[in-house]
Amino acid sequence: MWRPWCCSQHYEARLTEGRKLIAQLAEGYDKASSALRSYAFALEVAKAHYSNGKANEQTLAELIHTKGTAITREAQEAEPMRQWEDMRDTTGVMDFFAELTMDVDDIRDDANRGCRRTWSPVSRGRRSADSPASWTT
Numbered sequence: 001m002w003r004p005w006c007c008s009q010h011y012e013a014r015l016t017e018g019r020k021l022i023a024q025l026a027e028g029y030d031k032a033s034s035a036l037r038s039y040a041f042a043l044e045v046a047k048a049h050y051s052n053g054k055a056n057e058q059t060l061a062e063l064i065h066t067k068g069t070a071i072t073r074e075a076q077e078a079e080p081m082r083q084w085e086d087m088r089d090t091t092g093v094m095d096f097f098a099e100l101t102m103d104v105d106d107i108r109d110d111a112n113r114g115c116r117r118t119w120s121p122v123s124r125g126r127r128s129a130d131s132p133a134s135w136t137t
Contacts, residue, residue: 053117053118053119053120056114056117056118057079057080057081057118058080059114059117060080060081060084060111060114060115060117060118061080061083063107063110063111063114064080064083064084064087064107064111066107067087067104067107068087070083080114080118081115081118081119084111084114084115087104087111088104088108088111088112
């Protein structure tokens with residue numbers, strides 16, 4: 001014997017479950033959307049910091065090149081901050097001979113400032129993009 005009220009109750013229960021599922025999915029998508037928008041903003045901030053750091057790095061490179069050019073392939077391929085680290089401290093015998101004629105004292109303050117200006121925005125950019133706390137709501 002067929003019982004219409006049984007099927008109707010089952011149908012209503014399934015509809016209720018479906019509505020709850022859709023509401024939960026919508027809530028999940030809203031949270032994901034908000035997090036993605038925040039992350040996109042954080043990436044834009046990180047790009048700006050990175051761009052500032054790259055500009056400062058170029059300024060540092062120009063300052064360093066007023067004192068000399070790198071001799072070894074490793075030094076030539078190094079980024080300007082690493083080149084400055086190498087120029088301001090003697091790290092080996094070849095380094096000692098390469099830096100005998102190089103007097104970096106007159107650019108030391110400017111180069112150290114350039115290093116800090118380069119590192120600070122790049123570091124902030126990394127923190128902006130890498131830290132979930134900076135892009136979730």
